[in-house]
Amino acid sequence: MTPRVVRWVALLLVAALVLAGVGVAALAVLGGDDGLPDPASVPTSTPAPGSDTPPRPGLARFYSQTLDWEWCHGIELCASLEVPLDYRHPDGETIELAVLRVPAADPGKRIGSLVVNPGGPGAPGTDYAENAAVPGNVFTAPVLAAYDVVGFDPRGTGSSDPVDCLSDDELDAYVAQDPDPETPAEVQTYTGFVDAIGAGCADRSGALAAHVTTIEAARDLDVLRAALGESTLAYYGASYGTKLGATYADLFPDRVGRLVLDGAVDVSLSSRDLSLQQAGGFETALRAYVQSCLDAADEGDDCFLGDTLDAGLTRIQQLLADVDAHPLPTDGDRDLDVGNAFYGLVLPLYSRDYWPALTQGLKAAFDGDGTLLLRFSDVYSSRGADGYTDNSTEAFYAISCLDDPWSIPASQVPAELPDFEAASPTFGDVFAWGLTGCGGMQVTSSEKPRDIRAAGAAPIVVIGTTRDPATPYAWAEHLADQLESGVLVSRDGDGHTGYTEGNTCVDDAVDAYLLRDTVPEDGLDC
Known part of the structure; x- marks a missing residue:
């Protein structure tokens, strides 16, 4: 995702x-x-x-x-x-x-x-x-x-008649994959999942896959x-x-x-501008998090990220690169892959109350233990100890891409990278690759x-x-x-x-x- x-x-x-x-x-x-x-x-x-x-x-x-x-x-x-199911045909199939x-x-x-x-x-x-x-x-x-x-x-x-697009094992791999693929093999894996989730929604969810738009949900709301x-x-x-x-x-x-x-x-x-501005939003939040660490250091506590804002951001960016090269072990049977590390990093940025938890997760990761960041990633994707507790990751894809199926092919991503990296040196490349996400969508909406x-x-x-x-x-x-x-x-x-x-x-x-x-x-x- x-x-x-x-x-x-x-x-x-x-x-x-x-x-x-x-x-x-x-x-x-x-x-x-x-x-x-x-x-x-x-x-x-x-x-x-x-x-x-x-x-x-x-x-x-x-x-x-x-x-x-x-x-x-x-x-x-x-x-x-x-x-x-379809408001154009109220006498037809219904859902609960x-x-x-x-x-x-x-x-x-x-x-x-x-x-x-x-x-x-x-x-x-x-x-x-x-x-x-x-x-x-x-x-x-x-x-x-x-x-x-x-x-x-x-x-x-x-x-509510949930859409289904991937098996749990496939979903694990989908979330864990490199969201910023650099090598031909990583690009092939990434684009393979773009096609797989689109085909999976159509194959596994049938007619429902074409009727989960925001407009239809708003009609349900009335x-x-x-x-x-x-x-x-x-x-x-x-x-x-x-x-x-x-x-x-x-x-x-x-x-x-x-x-x-x-x-x-x-x-x-547009979808592009939403992604570009959201990349900037997460960069702003990350900078505020690092600055809070530096501010605490000014009051007598050492900042584990470094002595300057740029140093702290660089250390976090390097951690993601290191995990990409060498996934970290955890206390379970799953390693922390780079996709999980990305989601594990962004989740605690949603609330200042969870910055201390992010600090614990980053310190552990710097020491070679990916357990906490993996747990944060699992919360993000609604994964429990025995599998996924809901279908929110698949529904996110299905609803978003049905509302707006716009996407670009992987070959056009390099041209987008400068704008996204300027908006977010840490997260920009991930959001740029996200522009390809709906390329495999195989159903279309009946709503305008x-x-x-x-x-x-x-x-x-x-x-x-x-x-x-x-x-x-x-x-x-x-x-x-x-x-x-x-x-x-x-x-x-x-x-x-x-x-x-x-x-x-x-x-x-x-x-x-x-x-x-x-x-x-x-x-x-x-």
């Missing part, structure tokens, strides 16, 4: 938080996980008049469906949503989407349902909603008190809104989830409620690209962070300008996304919007 489009990542300690504390809000409602009441007794929204009105008569049966909630994971509610709801912690303060999407594309929304049940993970306690947090696995992802009984959609989308939310707003502007788009994607950019404006929509809050590695700050500025009702909130800081990242100015603005419909001042600087 190459980072051609923004990808949401579940960071290491977040997974531990889910295991330790998931469902806290639901437990507050129920008083424990024994003797759970009838799911029908848990407060939901009373369908508003016209909330189930479909955009076309042929979709009426989908818009009028009732979700059959059942307790799952002990303390959450789960259901399945039926949607058409997995939905999970965490009930509002204070039924007396309940406002309604807040649908969430973690991005990717390809990350399961049900896992994200489950994780969001813990105050501070995604939402503040007042928001969790007032909203049912609802996540769904977008079509082709998680438990069916979900109707099934939840909401007249308008309240939504929080992070990273790629901002593209999904913006697409929804453009398709259904009259259904837009309180939308928060955090860590925004610039939906107007949209010029996203969301004309007539209610105010939409767009959040950007100044040193966001995955979605550069300029993307939030541009998305807020593109959306006719976009309102920009800026966080001066590091890491991916801005809400509940330690900035009370951002948190207060989002909470006031979600809880009281108080729209922030456009251009608010935090």
